[in-house]
């Protein structure tokens with residue numbers, strides 16, 4: 001084994017070793033840390049009858065975004081195994097403790113992707129993470145849907161106001177506000193149908209503690225500037 005890390009996730013030891021890895025540095029085409037994993041567990045329990053099996057039915061090459069390394073994605077390659085049970089003859093994919101079924105991105109990988117949207121467009125992030133800009137947008141919107149209500153969260157010190165297009169090229173723009181208190185972790189916390197000045201003022205006034213806000217980052221649209229000035233005075 002070239003690199004034998006002890007991988008842990010949620011305190012559990014990961015059942016793989018890294019047999020080989022290649023780094024393509026930031027700024028180069030296809031930048032990323034490519035890791036080639038070998039799963040170390042010999043077998044699994046059958047989910048149907050519970051008996052132990054070590055008989056592999058077939059191998060499925062799998063590629064998973066596992067995190068971020070020097071501002072580039074960590075891309076894991078491994079053979080995902082379909083086992084066959086000696087007792088009930090069912091075949092099943094082995095469960096992967098660090099990955100939800102059918103997912104190609106880990107929780108940490110998803111966080112890295114979301115954080116990468118701090119200073120890059122969805123399209124650029126998609127290119128870096130080997131997926132479409134639309135897919136990046138879906139992750140951002142999903143993350144937003146899990147956020148607490150505005151009234152249940154503390155008001156950010158730094159806010160960014162921007163627009164987001166919900167569907168590619170459809171022109172369905174929404175006003176969005178990001179919590180930029182941690183600049184490399186933008187957190188979408190408001191989405192609104194209109195970016196009219198009076199509606200932006202209303203949104204800013206709805207913040208539970210508007211006096212907390214130190215700065216608001218906006219683009220060149222005059223309506224935002226006037227709205228922020230109105231609320232700041």
Ligand SMILES: [Zn+2]
Pocket residue numbers: 046047048049050051085086087088089090
């Ligand atoms: Zn079985």
